Amino acid sequence: MNGRDAGTPSVGVHTVGIVDDHELMLDGLCTWIDANAPALDVVIRSSSWSEMARHTAFPPDVVLMDLQLKEPISVEARVRICRSVGTTVVVMSALDDPDTVRRVLDAGAAAFVSKARPAKELVETVMNVLGLRRPGDAAWDEVSRPRVVSTSIRFTEDEEETLRLYASGHSPVEVAMILGTNIQAVKNALERVRRQYGSEGRQADSKHDLMLRAAEDGYLA
Template sequence: MIARLWGESDCVRGHIQGDNVIPQSIVRSCRVAIVDDHELVLDGLTMYMRSNAADLDVVISVTGWFELIGHPAFAPDVVVMDLQLQESISIETRVTSCLAAGALVVVVSSLETDELRERSLAAGASAFVPKSSPADAVVDAVRSAWSSVHESNTFIDAQLEILRLYADGLSPVDIGLQLGLSFEVVKTHLSRIRDHYAASGRPTHSKQDLIRRAAEDGLVS
């Protein structure tokens, strides 16, 4: 089960050799945002995650889209997003905006049609969870989305583009201006790339280390 891979917060993953655990990598908790304009659902899911999923750190719990993107903790690792919010912004725009900022998306909806599921997934959402499902289904979807990226050897497109521009000598400010991203979003992407290398036992203590690791993986020339 995926849950067995996770610890309370930052944890050490390793293998057992005799009576000793040999640490292999550090796995940090997944930072989660929940946005739903039904406060009962919002409060219930927030409390459930905080009480039953120690590996998921709910850092944002808000009722609207603009509250989400304006929150100081944005962008988190995964956004659990209600399909229908009060703001008249399409699910496609919201999902792609989160992905551009470095956040994966799990869409939840009280409307359970194939068309809405396909629209959400086609926009790039990692999962579509009907609200008729138990809370555990949302937790599992978040864990699955996070582990699929965290455990892989690849980065999302936005991270790759930022990494390549960074290796070309652009500063985070210049990268943000070129890609239409805020300075904070660029810094978050670079931090997550460093986290990835640290978790795989290949830490990057400087810009040169980071570029060297990326070159070793064929991500930059």
């Protein structure tokens, strides 16, 4: 939990609950969010689902939930409980195969993030599912203002939909499942999109850059 008073979150701050049975993961994630995400306030940090559900700060705005906990309650049941009280769920796991991701999304989670990804990417996903931009980020502040970008780029329907989903925070695996295609097709589409932006001198190498380009061109409107 960070330095803010959990009982009275600041205006514009969204409350977060984290449940993971690995203390190192809990400590690292809470510390990173406290230092780098002023719009998020970790009000619950728990190593068990039962502790999370009984906490006085439950339900928070969003729960970051480990897929595999030691308790005999399925991820489907945990997600269902969270959603019934209006809480958004992001599931984390070291298992990131397509079947696992599909199971999580079918359960009703807003997003899935592999534990192989950095904390920054997890927080960006949380911000996306909450509909937030990152405060103080000059590039995002710029994009948030109305802007018309002159471009000759014309994407195919598949490329455009892939860009929309990816730039909205979905992983390539999630995009593939949503579109009913395979992950290589998604990667190929994103590579074509990046090449087209590059042909106009508009940087799109990283996911962050691609999100900015998508916002500039109205794909995130």
